Amino acid sequence: MDRSELLKALEACAQCSCGCCKDGCLIYGTMLEEQMSARGRNSIILAYLKGQIQPDVRMARTLYSCLLCRLDEENCLARIPNADICESVRQEFVSKGFGLLPEHVPLVASLKNYGNPWMQPKSVRGRWVRQAGISTEHQSHTLFFAGCTFTMSPELTAAPIAAAKLLMIADEDFSVLGKDELCCGSTALRLGDRKMFEDLRGKNVKALTQYERVVTSCAGCYKTMSLDYVFDGSAPDIIHFTQLLSELLESDKLRPSALDVKVTYHDPCHLGRQSKVYDAPRDVITRIPGVEFVEMKNSREHSRCCGAGAGVKTASPQISLEIGKRRVEEAARTGAELLVSACPFCEQNLKEAAESLGSEIIVMDVAELLTMACMQDPV
Ligand code: SF4
Ligand code: SF4
Numbered sequence: 576m577d578r579s580e581l582l583k584a585l586e587a588c589a590q591c592s593c594g595c596c597k598d599g600c601l602i603y604g605t606m607l608e609e610q611m612s613a614r615g616r617n618s619i620i621l622a623y624l625k626g627q628i629q630p631d632v633r634m635a636r637t638l639y640s641c642l643l644c645r646l647d648e649e650n651c652l653a654r655i656p657n658a659d660i661c662e663s664v665r666q667e668f669v670s671k672g673f674g675l676l677p678e679h680v681p682l683v684a685s686l687k688n689y690g691n692p693w694m695q696p697k698s699v700r701g702r703w704v705r706q707a708g709i710s711t712e713h714q715s716h717t718l719f720f721a722g723c724t725f726t727m728s729p730e731l732t733a734a735p736i737a738a739a740k741l742l743m744i745a746d747e748d749f750s751v752l753g754k755d756e757l758c759c760g761s762t763a764l765r766l767g768d769r770k771m772f773e774d775l776r777g778k779n780v781k782a783l784t785q786y787e788r789v790v791t792s793c794a795g796c797y798k799t800m801s802l803d804y805v806f807d808g809s810a811p812d813i814i815h816f817t818q819l820l821s822e823l824l825e826s827d828k829l830r831p832s833a834l835d836v837k838v839t840y841h842d843p844c845h846l847g848r849q850s851k852v853y854d855a856p857r858d859v860i861t862r863i864p865g866v867e868f869v870e871m872k873n874s875r876e877h878s879r880c881c882g883a884g885a886g887v888k889t890a891s892p893q894i895s896l897e898i899g900k901r902r903v904e905e906a907a908r909t910g911a912e913l914l915v916s917a918c919p920f921c922e923q924n925l926k927e928a929a930e931s932l933g934s935e936i937i938v939m940d941v942a943e944l945l946t947m948a949c950m951q952d953p954v
Pocket of ligand 1: 587588589591592593594595596597613614617650651652653654655657
């Protein structure tokens with residue numbers, strides 16, 4: 576957003592000042608401090624843009640407290656784009672040297688040194704490819720883009736491996752980049768490091784335009800590539816893996832056997848509210864015979880964030896865990912045995928939350944659930 580758009584939106588919020596954005600805001604609900612709500616944060620940003628207050632550490636902490644989950648925007652009758660405001664001002668803070676938070680600095684240094692935010696050498700990124708029994712040599716018009724977090728966190732690699740298995744079962748031709756895959760830039764963009772984001776975007780656009788179609792299981796990569804990327808030439812089709820799975824099930828290329836299990840689904844903010852992909856994951860789950868699907872009280876547009884987004888987990892892990900625990904408790908109240916999602920950040924945080932609660936609910940990716948059904952003998 577440019578400065579005049581920012582000022583217009585912030586003035587509109589100040590005039591309304593209703594505070595409906597606090598309803599359901601998990602950060603405000605956890606911290607109970609006005610400046611951690613969209614209304615409070617907006618009034619501070621407005622004062623800063625008008626030169627009434629100077630940027631300081633407290634203001635930076637306020638800016639980086641937001642999950643950018645956009646739940647508040649569902650409740651805001653004035654339709655104030657609070658997440659875009661926050662993201663824009665984070666960028667200004669970084670460019671003027673007032674951001675990042677110290678906790679975020681290693682993530683951005685890692686993006687520069689290794690092409691991923693998790694301080695791991697590139698070779699780690701290629702491990703899942705060997706585990707899945709596929710090769711980076713094979714060339715296809717479709718690229719499966721696995722993403723940093725799914726490939727570099729040992730507790731999450733089952734998801735891209737399951738995705739590759741499903742593509743092979745469906746006889747879909749696809750390429751993978753293995754250790755040569757680079758971060759999509761989502762982390763840099765959400766933290767406000769525009770320069771780093773543009774660097775990663777430029778390199779990725781060059782690589783992705785070699786393909787007609789790019790499929791990713793990561794909700795953050797999907798949102799970033801489909802909504803935040805500008806392609807210089809002809810853009811490939813960017814689709815989320817659940818959308819492809821839905822098509823493969825519809826065309827009978829995947830024929831799941833029955834699973835006797837009760838399942839609920841957590842909408843990742845990047846896939847749901849931000850990209851409006853609500854139906855595809857539900858379609859995949861409900862096409863598995865025998866699965867009893869139950870919605871949580873807060874789902875689709877009203878889904879609660881897992882608590883891990885936009886750098887909050889790195890800066891305030893305890894707050895992320897508390898928010899994750901609330902979501903796991905909500906899932907458990909449905910009586911579901913499985914809590915399924917479609918994003919590595921959600922899966923990771925919800926797994927940690929379930930463990931911390933001692934909950935019996937099992938957290939997994941949609942691809943893992945469908946692989947269980949497709950690898951069984953037909954009944
Ligand atoms: S609901 Fe919207 S207009 Fe009202 S205070 Fe919150 S952000 Fe401002
Ligand atoms: S985007 Fe989410 S965390 Fe941030 S103020 Fe809105 S509801 Fe709260």
